[in-house]
Amino acid sequence: MANQFVQIAPDSTGKKVQVYENVIGGQTVEAQATVPVDVSGLPLHSTVGSAAPVSGLLVGGSDGTNLRALSTDNTGRLNVTSGAATGAAPPANAIFLGASDGANLQGLLVESSSAKNLRVGLYQGANEATVTTFHNADNQSLGGTAFGLLSGGVAQLLNVAGNLDRQRETSVDNVPSRGVASGTQQLASPFSTTSTTTVAPGSVVVTPVAMSGTSRGSPWSIQVGSSIKVVDANPEVVWVTAVTSTTFTATFAFSHGPSSYTLSSYTYNQARDATLADGSTGEGLGGGATFLFNTAYNAGAGGWEAERSALGEQDGATGVGTAIAAEYEFNSGGPGATGSQFDRARNLQGKGLGTGTINAGGGSGSTSVTMNAVPTGLQPGSPVYFLGGTAEVAYTTAAYVAGANPILLQSALINTHANSSAVNWDVYAALGPGLNGFQPTGVGIEEEALYDPVSGLFYIERAATQDAMPAVNVVAEAPALYNGTTLDRARSGAAANLSAFSSLGSELCTHPGNWAVSAQATAGTPSASRASGGAGVRHVCNAVSIVVSAGATAQTPVIVNLRDGATGAGTILHTWALSTPVNGMGVVAVSDLNIVGSAATAMTLEFASATASAVIGSVNLCGYDCQ
Numbered sequence: 019m020a021n022q023f024v025q026i027a028p029d030s031t032g033k034k035v036q037v038y039e040n041v042i043g044g045q046t047v048e049a050q051a052t053v054p055v056d057v058s059g060l061p062l063h064s065t066v067g068s069a070a071p072v073s074g075l076l077v078g079g080s081d082g083t084n085l086r087a088l089s090t091d092n093t094g095r096l097n098v099t100s101g102a103a104t105g106a107a108p109p110a111n112a113i114f115l116g117a118s119d120g121a122n123l124q125g126l127l128v129e130s131s132s133a134k135n136l137r138v139g140l141y142q143g144a145n146e147a148t149v150t151t152f153h154n155a156d157n158q159s160l161g162g163t164a165f166g167l168l169s170g171g172v173a174q175l176l177n178v179a180g181n182l183d184r185q186r187e188t189s190v191d192n193v194p195s196r197g198v199a200s201g202t203q204q205l206a207s208p209f210s211t212t213s214t215t216t217v218a219p220g221s222v223v224v225t226p227v228a229m230s231g232t233s234r235g236s237p238w239s240i241q242v243g244s245s246i247k248v249v250d251a252n253p254e255v256v257w258v259t260a261v262t263s264t265t266f267t268a269t270f271a272f273s274h275g276p277s278s279y280t281l282s283s284y285t286y287n288q289a290r291d292a293t294l295a296d297g298s299t300g301e302g303l304g305g306g307a308t309f310l311f312n313t314a315y316n317a318g319a320g321g322w323e324a325e326r327s328a329l330g331e332q333d334g335a336t337g338v339g340t341a342i343a344a345e346y347e348f349n350s351g352g353p354g355a356t357g358s359q360f361d362r363a364r365n366l367q368g369k370g371l372g373t374g375t376i377n378a379g380g381g382s383g384s385t386s387v388t389m390n391a392v393p394t395g396l397q398p399g400s401p402v403y404f405l406g407g408t409a410e411v412a413y414t415t416a417a418y419v420a421g422a423n424p425i426l427l428q429s430a431l432i433n434t435h436a437n438s439s440a441v442n443w444d445v446y447a448a449l450g451p452g453l454n455g456f457q458p459t460g461v462g463i464e465e466e467a468l469y470d471p472v473s474g475l476f477y478i479e480r481a482a483t484q485d486a487m488p489a490v491n492v493v494a495e496a497p498a499l500y501n502g503t504t505l506d507r508a509r510s511g512a513a514a515n516l517s518a519f520s521s522l523g524s525e526l527c528t529h530p531g532n533w534a535v536s537a538q539a540t541a542g543t544p545s546a547s548r549a550s551g552g553a554g555v556r557h558v559c560n561a562v563s564i565v566v567s568a569g570a571t572a573q574t575p576v577i578v579n580l581r582d583g584a585t586g587a588g589t590i591l592h593t594w595a596l597s598t599p600v601n602g603m604g605v606v607a608v609s610d611l612n613i614v615g616s617a618a619t620a621m622t623l624e625f626a627s628a629t630a631s632a633v634i635g636s637v638n639l640c641g642y643d644c645q
Contacts, residue, residue, distance in 0.1 A: 155184075156182075156183045186198060191302070203289035209284070209285065211240075214278050225265050244283050248272075248281060314399070314417070318415070326338070347361050353410065361459050361460045371447075372395045375389065375391075376406065376438065379424060380406065380431065384427075385429070388425075389425065393443065395443070400443060400444060414426060530644070535639050538635070541632065547620055551618070559591070563608075564594055564605070565636045566596045567603045571631050575596070577593060577594075577625070578623065579626055588620070
């Protein structure tokens with residue numbers, strides 16, 4: 019029942035009783051303190067740690083029939099007997115330590131009979147973490163559960179096989195890839211070799227062509243821990259477990275060989291800073307050193323090249339690693355959907371002229387043109403000039419093989435070009451184009467552009483193959499004349515120059531080497547003739563002299579002809595008439611002539627009739643030849 023109290027008489031003056039004051043039901047009451055004593059009046063208790071009293075109150079338990087005292091050891095700890103021997107199977111009923119599972123009491127377990135450690139499990143939901151051996155090896159497989167507890171404080175990295183490797187420090191170069199985290203500043207340097215060792219699944223010793231070498235000056239070697247990519251019909255990645263100077267050992271999943279197969283991998287080098295000396299190898303240099311994309315690689319899919327320095331490549335370079343911005347000329351939009359707007363600049367050796375004719379495929383919309391002969395020297399990515407009908411230009415594809423027939427084009431032909439019509443392209447010419455013409459691709463206009471101050475435009479200089487040329491295409495040249503020491507500008511015949519009475523800037527002119535022929539006769543027909551000079555050669559008469567000298571007989575008028583031909587033949591170019599009295603003389607002397615004869619034709623100066631009796635006649639013909 020609930021706590022109650024009994025009220026007694028007020029305090030008196032007799033013996034005092036020890037009480038404790040409590041509040042029950044809102045009433046202040048006194049609880050009497052009592053001490054059990056034996057028959058002698060001695061208290062029935064003892065101080066903790068002192069000898070137990072002979073008699074007294076104790077805490078005990080029932081054995082099912084009688085009350086039994088609890089026993090402690092000499093430190094006061096309660097002695098507990100489980101009811102079974104250590105290591106034996108537990109009894110059906112026994113005293114044991116346990117813990118609640120939230121509803122029931124469950125017993126605690128030890129690890130095993132040999133390891134009597136209390137078993138403790140760490141859980142996230144229903145997933146128990148596994149505590150395993152200290153991580154002291156590479157390529158360790160994960161346990162049966164993916165929920166592991168790291169031990170030993172060593173960072174573990176997952177490799178491509180799904181196993182764990184210990185992370186490495188970055189203290190030296192040329193370390194293998196194993197244990198290198200993808201985010202650290204260790205830069206991969208690729209290498210490859212080959213082998214013909216026959217490999218069956220399992221651990222195999224492989225003899226490669228090389229166990230070490232250099233790649234662009236950077237050393238590499240196959241080491242324990244290297245991951246090797248095997249490239250053949252059964253590609254795989256294996257890990258090197260042992261090496262000698264000529265072999266390595268790895269465990270393979272597939273068969274390889276005996277045909278040659280490729281072994282490729284990477285070594286890793288520390289990244290370098292800008293204090294790296296000139297001429298150093300590529301170790302630790304990032305790919306940011308400038309790589310250029312080349313669409314000609316991998317059957318037109320493209321690939322990357324390292325940019326070169328001009329000093330290292332020099333003349334005759336292949337073009338690999340050469341930046342396109344250096345020597346390209348804008349053509350204002352070539353053929354194709356997006357336009358081939360830039361062409362590589364050429365030197366003179368690149369402007370030889372390749373020629374051919376179409377055999378088939380020259381129709382509009384065609385991208386493959388067959389030539390009557392192999393287009394020797396035609397290169398991939400080069401312009402081809404189709405000259406039949408309406409002329410146009412199309413470019414060969416990047417995958418086109420140099421000199422192959424048919425010609426493969428990047429874009430379809432717009433116009434139709436008949437079979438046997440002409441096709442031109444650039445080819446290599448050891449001595450340049452010489453006197454041959456060449457196509458305009460890759461030639462900059464800056465060297466031959468003439469400024470017209472009247473229109474304010476620029477014009478291309480032209481060849482002198484026509485008359486009546488417009489002045490805008492002709493260079494206003496100012497010839498310089500050698501004065502024996504220096505050069506003077508040539509002068510025009512302007513009044514100011516003439517009135518200066520100076521030869522400064524005047525050209526010293528003279529005819530080519532002259533020839534002369536002469537003839538004399540008395541009472542005859544003198545004839546002086548210059549024979550034909552051959553194909554294309556013209557005689558030019560620049561001076562004549564004619565004399566008639568009479569004695570006792572006077573000379574009546576006589577005709578003298580300059581003929582474009584041999585004696586007595588050919589067109590008369592000029593005529594003179596002379597006469598003289600008795601003992602007289604008639605003379606004709608003319609210079610500064612420029613009378614041009616026909617090509618491959620003789621020129622003759624002759625009397626048309628005989629002189630009188632005792633009259634002497636003479637002719638002298640001077641001139642030069644030209645073609």
